[in-house]
Structure formats: C-alpha cells, structure tokens
Amino acid sequence: MLQLKEIRKSMGGQEVLRGVNLKLGEAEKVVVIGRSGCGKSVMLRVIMGLLQPESGEVFFEGKKLTGLSEEAWNPYRRKIGMLFQGAALFDSLSVFQNLAFPLREQGEKSEKVLREKVAEALKIVSLSGTEEKMPAELSGGMKKRAALARAIISRPDIMLYDEPTTGLDPIVADSINRLILHLGKMFGMASIVVTHDMVSARMVGDRISYLHEGKIYFEGTPEQVDRCEDPLVRDFVRGHAEGIGITG
C-alpha cells in the first residue's frame, strides 16, 4: 500500500537517509526504531511529501508520489495522517477548531456533526471536555493527544506516528498503544510508528525496522528482534531495558 524505494535525503549538508527501503502492507503496523537523530522524523516527512528526497521514490497505492507538485500532493496527503513529534497544533485555534479543521477541509459543514465527531475523538484520547481550551493551556502530553485526535479524526488510510507515547504517563501511553491497535482492527488503518519505547514497539508492531546510518539495518517481527544476535540491534533493545532497570 505504501512503499519507499531507495530514499536518499540530505539535511543541512549531511546525508541523513542513504537509501531507505520500506514496505507497508494493507492494515499493517510497522514500528521504526533507531537512535535519536538517525533520521526517523525526516523519513516520515519524506513520506508525507513535506520534504523532497534527492533520489528514490515513494509509492502510495501503486501511484508514484515523488516528483508531484506541492498541490498535486494534497489529495494523497488527506489519505495519510501524521502525528508530529512536537504536536504542531494550530495555536491560534481552540482544541475544537483544531480537530474540526480536517473535517471542515473535507467539506463537513454541519456544526452538530462536527461537535459530535470532535467529542468522540477527544473521548478516545481521554481529553473529553477540553474543546474550548487553547493549545497553550494544555500540557505537553495533552497537546500530543489532541494532535493525535486531529490526525485520526478523518480516518486516514495510513497513519504516521512520530513518537506517539513520548512524554506520556505509562497509563495514557498504554491507551495510545491500544488505540493504534484498535484503529488498525476497526478501520484497517495501516500505520508506521516511530518510537524509542520498546514496550510500545513490541505491543503495536507487526514488524519492527531498525533504522541505522540512513538505512533499514534490520527488519523482523518483535520475536525476531528479541532473538536477534546482532550487537547493534541487541544494544538498542537491551540498552533501553537496562535503562529502565537502573532508574526503576
């Protein structure tokens, strides 16, 4: 359904992505892990067409998206939702208006329908009753959840999550993981989840891809990743577990 072929992209004079290949099937959930700064967010931006790669192609439902003009991208972007690492809520709009924004863009005019859908979406991310708040009045985690609600409210075919559980308490983080699974089951929504959180990765991933030095270094099911003997992968997966062991 979505495919990246040999994506190369430099940022600020340094080659960040050096030939990334990734395939996402119907209703599949792929988790992308990797060290901080390895280019995970850049990869999501390339998929969304927010950054143009120097070479390589992005295919969506068999159609090549790379090379399309900014405006020609827009119909496809509406089928792909993205949760930004920094939430990126529109800070001049209230939470309600933020969530209603994608629906209004897709032609929904009835205030009643909008109210209902927004209330429902907020309930899913346990933010009920915050409609009239401005983004500046929300905590970091609440912003993230509001942004998540905005991204999924129009039921895109694919969701790209950039660190959906970072900065959330474990209980809310767990509910977000369940939400990702739920959306996949209920609506057949495929997802790419970028995360550092191995708990979340094991829970939601059908497949885990380890991005290293601009390439997908290792790919496999959560079990395969756990059994993997490669030192780089093992260090990443264990490093995290040991970290928790020390602080906890």
Added chain:
Amino acid sequence: MNVLGKVGSIFTDSCHTAGGVFLLLGDTLRSMFRYRIRWDQLWEQMFFIGIRSQVVVLTTGAFTGAVFAAQVWFQFKRFGMESAIGPTVSIAMCRELGPVLCCLLLAGRVGAAMAAELSSMKITEQVDALRALGVYPTEYLIVPRFLALVISAPILTGLALVTGIGCGYFVAVKIFGVDGAYYWDNTIKFTDSKDVVIALIKSFIFAVIIAAIACHKGMNCPPGTAGVGKTTTEAVVNASLSLLIVNFFLTVLLNALLYSN
C-alpha cells in the same frame, strides 16, 4: 578580492530574495483565483489590519498634516503667500506624506505582525501540519493576509488624508489665523482628483510590497526563536526601504502617466 566577494554575495542574495518575493506574489495571485476565498480568515485579518490600525494611522495623518501646515506657514508667511498654504498641505499630503507615512507605519505594525506570526507557525511545524492536512499554505495563510492589507491600505490612507488635511486647516486657520474661507477655497481649487488617485494607487502598491515581503520572510524563516526576531526585523526594514525606493519611481511614472498632456 574579499570585499568584492562580499559585495557579490550580497548582490546574489538580494536577487535571490527578490526572485522569491516575485514568485510568492505570483503564487498568491494564482491561488486567489484557483481556490475559493476564505471569508472568515479574510474578515479576521481585515479586522486586525483595517480596524485595529486606525488609531495609529489617524494619529500619523493628523500630526503630519498639523506639523506640515505649521512649517509651511512659517516659510510662506515671509513671502506673503498664506493663500498657498492650503493647497500645498493638501497636495503634499495626497501625493507623498499620506501614502508614504501611512504605509511605513503599516509596514511596522502589520508587516511585523505578519512576519512574526508566519515565522512562528513555520518553526513550530504548524505550516507543515497544514500541508500534512492537505491544505496549501499560500491559499490558507497568505491570500487572506495579502487581500486584507491590499484592501485596507488605500482606505486607511484615505482616512489619514482627511484627518491630515483637516488638522492642517485647524493649525493654519485656528492657531495661526489664516483666513479660513480663503484657505479652504484654494485647497479645493488646486487639489485635483488626480492627487487623490495618486494617493490611492501608491498606497495600493505599497501594500502589495509590504504583504509580499513580510509573507516571504515569514515563510522562509530559519529554524529557532532567534530566526523569528531576525525575520521580523528584516521584514520591516526591507519592506520600508523597498517602499521608499519604489515611491521615487512610482512618483515619476505616475506623473508621466497622469499629466502627460
């Protein structure tokens, strides 16, 4: 060699920026016709630019008219030319002082606000979020701002002219004791509708310059909070300077067009 290189790079940078501004202007005009106008956005911007700038613009107009009338009176009375004060004030207000000062203040107030707002949206990824939701930023962010400024500026300039000429009258007649009927009569006799047209055309073009430069700067903000400050300052400075430079050529051009016979 080094100096030459610097001059060269400043020159190419300026050309690059100017090219960017023209591209943005073209894109804005195209988007204006290609997409439906977002009236709610436009009203919001009109309110901010048109209504909220009035105090600034009226004060500017009033005191410019007043001080100019006073200065003209100081000089003209030496030659016994009191009767020429009215038309001098009104023509100068219409042709230069009104549009130029009014738009310089708009560059400071509105241009800065546009650049600051757009650049902070840019660095907090809100512009990307907009794109990710399938909305073209030019159409959503720039067109309403552009239209609002281009519509408001001539109206505000008109208001500034009226207050400026009114205050000039007040200063000359009520304070310095010039004959009121005579003053007014001459003002009307020598002020042409073409003078007002010049004011409106100039303010319209200045508004285009301010909006295009401020929006271009805002949308090309370098990352980081320092970028917002730098962008805002540059937007105001560049817009003000371009406005003053364009004013000269515009004056020559309009004179040739309107008074060719």
